[in-house]
Amino acid sequence: MMYLNSMQQALRSALLQQAEEAFSEKPDLAGVVHGRRRITQGARGKRTALFPSRKNDLTVALESQIEAAFCLLLERDPEVTGYRCQSLEIELGLGESYISDFLFQTRAGSWEVKEIKPSRAHLNDDTRVRLAKVNALLTQSGFGFSVGDLTNMPGPIELENLFALYQRSSIRPWSHQECDLALAQLHKLPQPRMLGAWYVHLHDAGLSPLLADHLLFHGLATANLKRALRLDMQVGVPV
Structure with missing residues (x-):
């Protein structure tokens, strides 16, 4: 593990605690885990989804059909031992925060964060700057980060x-x-x-x-x- 200064150590400790809480969270009476931001199913103008995960032995609430497709890839990946959605929250400053789309752990014990967008090629400048900041913070804290879109999904x-x-x-x-x-x-x-x-x-x-x-x-x-x-x-x- 690379040397971490006190601020990086504090952020890593906070992220690890959030990850532990996310993976220990119990489902609600419907068997659903919602994460740090509750997703209302059937919200007007949104194509939300519920995905019954065999790997997690629970149902995860998702913000989009693209996220449901990504769940399939995580279920297929033998290196992924488990995953959660909307599970990490990072303060970015000036009242802005980031909540992860996906957090998953690998057999090697590493933590990976995945952001899912319809198209990486069409992200606006503000979103690119924001995700670059998230990437820097996560990388410094020993977490992997990447952005996926429809080009990474099956046809x-x-x-x-x-x-x-x-x-x-x-x-x-x-x-x-x-x-x-x-x-x-x-x-x-x-x-x-x-x-x-x-x-x-x-x-x-x-x-x-x-x-x-x-x-x-x-x-x-x-x-x-x-x-x-x-x-x-x-x-x-x-x-």
Whole structure:
């Protein structure tokens, strides 16, 4: 860890405390965690969302559909151990503050903050200056920071497929043993194979067909997800 002066140490301590509080916060009666800024669902003029996170074992409140898409990427990323939304607040001076879109922790133990915008190319000057200030403060405090937009997201068809695979397969957690058994069974089949044949084969082997969706969502099996999901689509498993 780089040398931190007293102000940087104070900010880092405050951010770590906020992160700990965010990850220990209990969901409300609806099972939703809202973060430091409560997001009202169905607010006029906003496309808010609720995302049921299997990785977090709770539902997160989101300000936009783009954020919901980013949740899918966090769910797929094996290096991300957990994430929260609207969880860090940083004072920028002159009465201005910043609240993070996403905070997530990696397997290596690092903390990463992600800001999600529709387009980085069309940010106004004030927003660029503000985000540069946020970046400097977070970097000095040992937190990673980056800005993502639609160019970092899957295309419409792939995104629709990922949502479908996630919704179908996230009815319960799947153990590593179940995934390994499913992959072992699928390796017995000629490759590539039709998705419908995978469902039948897993069922006949005494395993849930939904394991195929789980493997595809997490990239443990392969398919061209830029085309619509169909039972006759070609799927495969790594050699």
